[in-house]
Amino acid sequence: MGSFPHRYRAVALAAGALLITTSACSTPDAGGGGGDGAAAEGPFTIGVSNGFVGSEWREQMLTTLEEAFATYQEEGVVDDLVVESADVDVNGQIQQIRNLVNSGVDAIIVNPNSPTALNEVFAEAAEQGIEIIAIDQAVSSEHVTNVVIDQGEWAAISARWLAEEVGEGGRIIAVNGVDGHPANEARWEGASAVFDEAGVEVVANDFADWDQATGQQVTQNLLASHPDVDGVFVQDGMALGAFQALEAEGLTDEVAITGEARVGFMKRWAEQREADPDYSSIGVPNPPSGSVSALHIAVRLLQGEEFAPDTLDGNTLYLPMPETVTDENFDERFAEVEGEADTYAVDHAITPEEADAYFQ
Incomplete structure (x- = not known):
């Protein structure tokens, strides 16, 4: 599970944990389609707030996001990915988000350290027209769209x-x-x-x-x-x-x-x-590439697309639950990933076409 330490450590960036690419960053008030049909002109700058760097799951989350971002970048849809990634407490993550706002991002993808404590800074970002997508765990802010599994x-x-x-x-x-x-x-x-x-x-x-x-x-x-x-x-x-x-x-x-x-x-x-052929277990994937699913949603919101009716449960878009690894399908599922590192999590993200289906 993507996590942050029980005993918060002072901000300690791993090498390369803070990546800011700078070419043509948009101004804060240029972004934020809002999902209301008001499209902003791209290319878009996407920010990421990640409050924990000591987890292989989080590393996979960021790596797959960077790969998907590169595809959108080649298409001219996005320009820069601004990543704030460090071991921080809630106050540290508030600062991460403010840094992203000041960097001129159009959208923020956040893996939140709290369901409620970031609401004030989310409101600040939303006032600048910035789209905010929460992944991994849902938040209560009306200014945020949660893109998560249940x-x-x-x-x-x-x-x-x-x-x-x-x-x-x-x-x-x-x-x-x-x-x-x-x-x-x-x-x-x-x-x-x-x-x-x-x-x-x-x-x-x-x-x-x-x-x-x-x-x-x-x-x-x-x-x-x-x-x-x-x-x-x-x-x-x-x-x-x-x-x-x-x-x-x-x-x-x-x-x-x-x-x-x-x-x-x-x-x-x-x-x-x-x-022991009778040995039994179970593995329910918690996909790190929820970050990729969130990127697909963020891009479409910035482009002014509106969610289809009944897509959201409150402020939450629940992603489909990936197929569980069971005794019955184990051989097939293991064959798909056995060449990966031991820390690799069975992964899944919605495709761009599947993201389209959430919109009118």
């Missing part, structure tokens, strides 16, 4: 699988992401509702900040206190670590665990299937 449903898919594996009365531990993070809260709400309905007992729940090593340690700690559990619910970005904790205790054949649609975990899944 994180609650994302977690519920894995939770339903685990509930079936452990059965009514089953006892599980939960390894969640960042305490208080909007995506984490939405996910745990969705999963908890499934467990409550299925009569599954969550005997312990802790947070591992969407980090594999931390996920392994947290799982080890929870298992030490609750050695007789039937299952582990773990979010993506930590499932391989949690699996390794089960492996160290010799529990991989006894304790069911929700997996992740990342190459590292899928390799272990393949090994377990080879050793």
Whole structure:
């Protein structure tokens, strides 16, 4: 999962984390089609606000965005991509967004650190005619269009699988992401509702900040206190670590665990299937290329296109949920990505043509 640290660090830019290309930047009041049919004249300058750089998921999010941007750039639709990317708290992300406004962007794609705390700066940007698209997790601001998957449903898919594996009365531990993070809260709400309905007992729940090593340690700690559990619910970005904790205790054949649609975990899944054909897991993709889907939407809004009726749920456009990796389709899905790095997340973005379908 794209995340930011539980304990915020001071701004510390990784090499190349802040990329500003400057050719013909438009002025702030030149942009912002607003989705109301008032087209602005391109090419458009797109800004990105990313509040965390310590995640491979976030790196993939930015890389795929840059690739899609290059295609629009070749077509003359956009000119510059201005990226503000660093480990920051909410105040730091507010400054990121103000920097983008001052850079003269026409649209901002933001992976927000809070669902509400950025609303004031979003309003400031909107006053300058800037389109704002939130990805990965939704925000409440009326000035923002959320282009996201349903994180609650994302977690519920894995939770339903685990509930079936452990059965009514089953006892599980939960390894969640960042305490208080909007995506984490939405996910745990969705999963908890499934467990409550299925009569599954969550005997312990802790947070591992969407980090594999931390996920392994947290799982080890929870298992030490609750050695007789039937299952582990773990979010993506930590499932391989949690699996390794089960492996160290010799529990991989006894304790069911929700997996992740990342190459590292899928390799272990393949090994377990080879050793035990009855081994089962699940991986629900959380696509980093939601950034690409957002770019398609941002470009069309800047070009003055209007959303078709009933496209938005409030201020949110819910992207289609990518196909879940299951025992039944595992061989096919793994073959598509096994040559990628272990950190690679099974990905998906809507095409430009699919983006067109959201508009009148």
